[in-house]
Amino acid sequence: MLIETDRLVIRRFSSSDWKDIYEYLSQEQVVKYEPYGVLTDLECKKEAAIRSMNKAFLAVCLKGSCKLIGNLYFAEQEPKEFATWELGYVFNPIYYGKGYATESCRAIIDHGFKYLKVRRVVAMCNPDNISSWKLLERLKMRQEGHLLKNIYFKVDENGKPIWNDTYEYAILADEWIPLALREECIYV
Numbered sequence: 707m708l709i710e711t712d713r714l715v716i717r718r719f720s721s722s723d724w725k726d727i728y729e730y731l732s733q734e735q736v737v738k739y740e741p742y743g744v745l746t747d748l749e750c751k752k753e754a755a756i757r758s759m760n761k762a763f764l765a766v767c768l769k770g771s772c773k774l775i776g777n778l779y780f781a782e783q784e785p786k787e788f789a790t791w792e793l794g795y796v797f798n799p800i801y802y803g804k805g806y807a808t809e810s811c812r813a814i815i816d817h818g819f820k821y822l823k824v825r826r827v828v829a830m831c832n833p834d835n836i837s838s839w840k841l842l843e844r845l846k847m848r849q850e851g852h853l854l855k856n857i858y859f860k861v862d863e864n865g866k867p868i869w870n871d872t873y874e875y876a877i878l879a880d881e882w883i884p885l886a887l888r889e890e891c892i893y894v
C-alpha cells in the first residue's frame with residue numbers, strides 16, 4: 707500500500723526503519739501520552755520488525771528525501787461488521803508544526819473511506835495533549851465524548867495508577883465525502 711500526497715509518501719514499515727523511529731520514540735516528550743515508555747535502540751529494532759508485519763502501522767516519509775518522519779496507526783476494530791477504524795499518530799518533533807501530521811492523517815482517512823469500505827473513523831487522546839486534539843479538530847473530526855479518569859498507562863512512584871481523561875473523536879464516511887471534495891488531496 708502506497709499513498710502519495712503533495713509532500714509525503716505513506717507506506718508499510720520495513721525492519722530497516724528502526725533508526726528513524728528510534729530518533730523520536732527514544733524521547734520522553736514524544737511518548738508522554740502513549741501506552742509505552744521511551745524505547746531503546748534494541749527495542750526500536752524489534753519494533754520496526756514487528757511493524758513491518760503489521761498492516762496497521764504506516765511509515766510517513768518526506769517525498770524528496772524518503773526520510774521517515776513519523777508513523778500512523780490505522781486499524782480495523784472489532785466487530786468487523788461495524789467497519790470502524792481507529793486512527794493514531796506519532797511524529798518526530800523535528801517535523802512538528804509543518805502540517806505533515808494533518809496531511810498524512812487526511813490522506814489515510816480518505817483512503818479508508820474510498821477504498822477500504824470504512825464507515826467510521828475514531829480517535830482518542832488525552833485532553834492535556836493539545837497538539838493531538840488540535841490535529842483531530844483540523845481533520846474536522848467531531849468530539850463525541852469526554853471520558854473522566856477512564857484509563858491509565860503509567861503508574862506513579864508508589865506504583866499507583868495515574869488515571870487519565872480521554873477525548874473521543876469520530877467522523878463518518880457520510881460526513882467526510884463532502885469534505886474531501888473541498889480539500890485538495892492526491893492519492894495513488
Ligand SMILES: CC(C)(COP(=O)(O)OP(=O)(O)OC[C@H]1O[C@@H](n2cnc3c(N)ncnc32)[C@H](O)[C@@H]1OP(=O)(O)O)[C@@H](O)C(=O)NCCC(=O)NCCS
Pocket residue numbers: 735736737739740795796797798801802803804805806807808809830831832835837838840841
Ligand atoms: C500529535 C502530533 C502528531 C501533532 O503534530 P503537529 O506538528 O502539531 O501537527 P501537524 O504536523 O499537522 O502541524 C500542524 C501545525 O503546523 C502548522 N502548519 C504549518 N503548515 C501547515 C500546513 N501546510 N498544513 C497544516 N498545518 C500547517 C499548523 O498551523 C499547526 O500549528 P499550531 O500547532 O501552531 O496550530 C505531534 O504533536 C506528536 O507526534 N506528538 C507526540 C505523539 C502523540 O502524542 N501522539 C498522539 C497520541 S493521542
